[in-house]
Amino acid sequence: MAFLQVDGLDAWYGKTQVLFGCDITLDEGGVIAVLGANGAGKTTLLRALSGMVRRQGRIVIDGTPADQLSPEAVVRLGVAHVPEGRGTFGRLTVEENLRLAAIIRKDAAGVRRDFTRVYDYFPRLHERRSQQAGTLSGGEQQMLAIGRALMLAPKLMLLDEPSFGLAPQVRRDIFLILKDISRSSGVSMLVVEQNAALALDLASHAYLLETGRIVLSGTADSFLADDTVRRTYLGY
Template sequence: MTLLELVDVTASYGSVQVLEGVSLSVPDGGAVGILGANGAGKTTTLRAITGVVRTGGSIRFDGREISGMRPDQVAALGIAHVPEGRGTLGQLSVRDNLRVGSYLRKDRKAIAEDIDYCLDLFPQLKDRIGSHAAALSGGEQQMLAVGRAFMARPRLLLLDEASLGLAPSTARNVYDAIGRLRRESGIAMLVVEQNANLAFSLVESATVLETGRNVLTGTSAELKGMDEIRRAYLGG
């Protein structure tokens, strides 16, 4: 079953058009990557889905057209976004950041259980539960951003450059935890990532964007086997 489908999606910032016609789909419970150079339109694709940029074309979630919806309406349908730069609330504690993620929920017992799950998923946060988010390391802030998005119990998680600015070992730990989260929760994921090796460890398929258009789409195995993908994204 297709959970998310984009067909010929365009998007612009004022008079500047960034997406020229992007099409992709994410199966329910599946994970799909978006690769591309800086300026290719990867982040804008996620922003188009969440309703923060003006779009054309069709964006359907669970069979429902969502283009034109406000960001809060999109979130209420079950789409959570971990933006580039993490977006944690610096003056709130780790625990309160996680609680903010559950603001649409009423099930207090389940919320408490999910906070415990996040702390098990990211044990580095357990000792920092009362610390302000601004005091965390970059890796800890990324873990918190993912945990906060999970607290909404979404059906689809949008991840934008989760490895950005992190040491390789920290980025690997973050992706290992995200992989565990996906296996245990069944949440579908759309992953923007410049580190293709990390992306391919998580997703089954990916699309490559260039100047706002799809130029390649295939399974992770197919794309890893292409010379142009290895040269551009895998260092080979």
């Protein structure tokens, strides 16, 4: 059964319509990638799912209609949105950032377990736990953003360009960890990326977004085999 079902989604950025009739299906525990150039509407798609922009259409998350919900309510369905720009709370410490992400949870034991898990994935965050998060490097802030998402104990992670602005080595590490999270905890993921090669390696299915419309969808392998995708987004 689909964990996330989106039918005919329109969305607006201010007064401008950005998305036109998008359909997306994400199975429970599955990973999909949404590819597209700058300005194609990738970020708006995630923001529409989280309820942060005006949108219209059908969104069902885990059996619950979500197209009328506020962002705070969408979070409570188990959706962790790792935003563009990473959403760091610069003047809170690393540990406070993580503590904050768990405030809607009631299971203290589970929260403690997830602290351990996040610090296991990202030992750097543990080293810097009492440091102000604003002092972290870009890569570390991305780790923190993923850590915050994990602290929500999510069922669905929405990842907005997790590779953006990172050194190749850090980028690879982050994607390896995302792969492990997906495999070990069965969380569903929707990854929006400009780096198609990384995204298609992580995802099983992919969608191509062009000027607000989904123009191609299929398995990751079919994307890799597609000449246009290869030339435009993989660059070979």
